[in-house]
Amino acid sequence: MSQFMSGEDLRSWLGNLAQERTLIAPIRSDGLVLFGAVSRAEEIALDYDNTLLSPKGHLFPATDTLFTIERREGGIELVPASVEGEAAIFGIRPCDALGLRVLDRPFLAEPADALYQQRRARTALIGLSCHKASPECFCTSLGTGPDDPSNVDILLTGAGEGYIVQAVTERGKALLATAPLVEAEVTPPPAPSPTPVPTEDIAEVARRAFDVPYWARLADRCIHCNLCAYVCPVCYCFDIRDHSYMGRMERMRTWESCQSPGFSRIAGGYEPRDTKGARLRQRFYHKLLYMPEQFGVIGCTGCGRCVTSCPVNIDIREVISEMQRLGASSAS
Template identity: 35%
Template sequence: MSEIISKAGLRELAKEWIAQGKVVAGPVQTKPGLVMYAKLASADEIVWEGFVRPANSVKEFVFPRHELLCTYKMEGNRVELANDGAEIPAQILLAVRPCDAAAFPILDHVFNWDCRDELYNRRREATTVIALACESHDESCFCTSVGLSPQAERGSDVMLFDLGEEYEVRSLTDKGRALFAGKAQPSERTAPTYMGPDPRFNPEQVKQFVDGQFTSPYWQEATLACLGCGACAYNCPTCHCFDIVDEGNSQHGKRVRNWDSCQFGQFTLHASGHNPRPDQGSRQRQRVLHKFSIYPEKFGEILCTGCGNCTRNCPEGQGMLTLLTGIEHA
């Protein structure tokens, strides 16, 4: 037995959540033709249909692009440090794409192995993920190549399926059930299966190639057009590399972490001037290596959900898919 909620009912529910002081975020049209995940000022802002997926990823609600680690204050030669003790409000990520939701359990590994990253975990624990199953895909989508699908439940607390006037509601966790308890009605109706894109490459073959062909000219040749802008990483749901820097002066300021990207030349530059990855070829290879070999070996999962944002946001129209599908012919 599944449950349904009317579309109007869900909008009312979202209004309730916002009124309760919860942060609610979802796809918003930020300018004509551009849909981004953003915090909702009102439940009416959310865009439910008419686009494939938002241009950014939803990770920034759990792993912000700029985050305070601590503040420092100098008095003479003494220093005082303070952490950000601010409460993280409960937040609901609504109408999230399954390829965004699936990124959270993948990211949980790196932020919890060996030692816990509290900054990540406190936001993660305050977050409930309500995914909306996809009903369309474009030529950049490749979730089915990395073991996911337009209806994958991974990482979601609740999955919604569009039934026309209603949504089918599948509550998957206690967190999800709590939000919809008494709000959704039992129903016999379930959504039809949507298969999504045909698989475009074999991730096992990618791993074999990047492990075995580390010095292949393919990496240089296939990435000649890469500008090193990092748009692929910044809009990726699973890219999580960061930098730690001080902002302030010698009297007071803050230590923060900012998103970083393996596509930037200074990412691995040594103080001596030596750079183990001196060109875009080696940097793009690193991105493939991390996602399809290092991460699966360490944590048992591919660090990619097939969302295709790397290609959609690439000023050269490249991205992961171009590089990965090319391997077959390399």
């Protein structure tokens, strides 16, 4: 027996949820599916493969005020930003839930990033299993899967006319206390199988594939935009600057990408990563070698967003396979 909720009941439960907390859910507009705050359940898209942007922006916003700077007579006062209210993200896919678990490593490492920590603590994750594996998906090669409940509070899996409901955490159970659940004999559809990507020993392989002409050749094609980093559920590099407007001063944090021209260039002009190849390689090495070294996790969840959105088809699946080949051959 499983706990079950009909599609109609799901909408009414989500509608109630949206009344008591900020509800972030997939919304379809202008032909795109993006996470956004919803006030009514009817706004929520349920028939989507995955959102164009990952949900990371709701915990690590593209633009975040760290604190405001107020000039008081004879001095300065810094007013920390605060996070208010509870939130829930509905419709998060297992790959993106893993993405948040990966983001926890840098952001919750001591000393914890205060805003991220507060948002994370106040945001419940209501996952939705994947009904299909898109061609670009490879989550099963990165330790999760289309119906992996391990990184969410509640997991819903579409079955028949409704959803099988798994309360994964205590928080999930509490949220479901008022949900119109029924006990039902439903079999979940078989989980889809994404095409595997050879991620075995990728960090070790990466060590041997560092100094190869492949990176320069790949970078020929790269146009060094920030797109891959901004759609990625894991990329977490950021920039910090002050923003002054009409006498109001704020310290801002914004997304940044290792592909942007000022990423590693220091004031005065010295650019340590001064070739296109070195710049592009940094993206893959940070994910596949440096994050495993520093945090013990690979900085990729197999969501495939960078694969679908790269303007010139720099495909991380192909890059990983190529690294396996190059890392193996230079070892022998």
